[in-house]
Amino acid sequence: MYWKRLFLILICFFGFNFTVHAQEQSSPILKLDAIADQALQLTKMARYDDAKQLLEYFSDEFTSVTLQEQVFTMDEIRIITVSHHQALQAVKSPSLEKQNKVDAVISFRLVMDALTSQYEPLWTGMREPIMNAFQHMKEAVETGDKENYHELLNYFLAKYNIIQPSLKLDIPVEKLQEIDAKIDYIELNRSNLQKNEQAFAELESDLQKLFDGVEEDETDPSIWWVIISTGGIIISTLSYVGWRKYKGQKEHKKPKKLND
CATH class of the missing domain: 1.20.120 (Four Helix Bundle (Hemerythrin (Met), subunit A))
Structure with a gap:
């Protein structure tokens, strides 16, 4: 019974983390980051027309996000806009060498990652x-x-x-x-x-x-909070289980002493 309680507590804890993670994955910034990554993969495969269309789609989505939500600072908007423009012009250029096109889109991809990466960019x-x-x-x-x-x-x-x-x-x-x-x-x-x-x-x-x-x-400092919180929950639960077990054993022994 007590181990079931421990299991339920851990399920609730990790389930909460999973919900938070899912919410983060659905954020507009991560969606834009995913589009930038897809554009890079297409550029590496020399599918420049597809990469161009995807970068133009990014522009529409980016405009929509910046108008609806204040998720970027003015400096971030400027950096994103400049790097995106350079990437788009690169894939559209018929005379530019493939490596130069890839480098331009990589630079844009790294900008979006820098905005979304919590750890090592x-x-x-x-x-x-x-x-x-x-x-x-x-x-x-x-x-x-x-x-x-x-x-x-x-x-x-x-x-x-x-x-x-x-x-x-x-x-x-x-x-x-x-x-x-x-x-x-x-x-x-x-x-x-x-x-x-x-x-x-x-x-x-x-x-x-x-x-x-x-x-x-x-290493994000918040990770240590998660580690400490997780450890605290487990230690507290185990301590509670041990205390209840000890209390149960003690109460179980009392009738024997009275009978004696």
Whole structure:
């Protein structure tokens, strides 16, 4: 009987969490995020007409959501609008290479994920290509390989530009401005390798902190509340069951003593 009560309590608890999760899944922001993801998959498959139609459908849904509900700030609306426009123009361009089209839609997809992700955002998955490009670029500077350096710098800038819009949603403005300023400085002085050595050292540290900081903070503090709440319910229930069992055994022994 007591174990049945424990089972019912746990069912109610997890059932509540499931209901909350289902409500979150039906939110308009998650619907927009799903459309962005589908547009990316179509672009990767070179189904540009379908991707175009889906991005246009996103525009209609986004307009409807922003008019009916205040779910986005003005900065978020601006970032979404710009990244969406760039993605749409990319898939519509007949002359743009496939990789450039995919990169534009990835950037848009990462923006939507940054708005919906509660833990580690998708843009952190760009750490390896960005940091690898940076390391090769730094080696080219050290060896004085100008030709290879320019190619690597262009590749690095292309990869960083993919995540830059989503960084605006996840990183403090002042910190992002510092990173962007150093990247702009390196690009402006691309012909002077020696002048960039100090900027490279500072930028490398900033990029490492950028990715490391997100990984350290990926556990939502609310998760600990859930863990503590769950543990508290189970401990309290088990304590109650144990107390009732002890009380029942004690009462069961009393008649024997009286009979003696």
